[in-house]
Amino acid sequence: MTQARKHTEVAVGILLRSDGAMLLSTRPPGKAYAGYWEFPGGKIEPGENVEQALRRELIEELGVTIGAVQHWKVTEYDYPHALVRLHWCKVQAWDGDFEMREGQQMAWQQFPLDVRPVLPGAYDVLRWLAEERGQVFDPEVLSN
Numbered sequence: 269m270t271q272a273r274k275h276t277e278v279a280v281g282i283l284l285r286s287d288g289a290m291l292l293s294t295r296p297p298g299k300a301y302a303g304y305w306e307f308p309g310g311k312i313e314p315g316e317n318v319e320q321a322l323r324r325e326l327i328e329e330l331g332v333t334i335g336a337v338q339h340w341k342v343t344e345y346d347y348p349h350a351l352v353r354l355h356w357c358k359v360q361a362w363d364g365d366f367e368m369r370e371g372q373q374m375a376w377q378q379f380p381l382d383v384r385p386v387l388p389g390a391y392d393v394l395r396w397l398a399e400e401r402g403q404v405f406d407p408e409v410l411s412n
């Protein structure tokens with residue numbers, strides 16, 4: 269008998285600068301997909317809502333306190349290590365200086381992206397973000 273896998277709920281932030289650039293960072297050493305580029309965020313802990321989890325994660329990972337959170341999309345991705353449900357939020361205001369508190373790298377990116385590899389669970393949202401700008405996101409270009 270197969271048992272349904274439980275979703276891991278994840279809050280993800282799309283930090284947008286006024287020039288439209290978005291913030292990507294690398295997954296820290298020791299985690300699944302270490303070194304892959306992703307949007308900052310992390311797992312929602314018991315008792316937290318999406319916004320609370322995102323605020324906590326961005327302080328923990330980047331040292332910034334975010335302002336208004338706009339819930340945007342929900343996607344799912346089935347990895348060997350977890351079935352994740354990603355709650356994507358746009359954020360256009362924050363306070364504080366970026367500090368890579370987990371040894372990550374960060375990069376402000378426009379399309380076409382010039383970082384790789386990118387976590388496959390972020391492809392759908394990258395495609396939608398590109399579409400909003402009349403541009404194209406092609407994951408094939410990122411696969412090596």
Ligand SMILES: Nc1nc2c([nH]c(=O)n2[C@H]2C[C@H](O)[C@@H](COP(=O)(O)OP(=O)(O)OP(=O)(O)O)O2)c(=O)[nH]1
Pocket residue numbers: 278279280299305306307308309310311312345347350352354387388389390
């Ligand atoms: N932060 C983030 N996670 C993503 C993205 N796309 C994507 O598939 N994921 C997946 C990868 C992970 O399986 C999951 C996030 O979990 P995580 O392990 O990074 O979270 P965390 O910081 O709370 O981890 P932990 O150390 O507490 O275990 O979501 C993305 O763009 N950003």
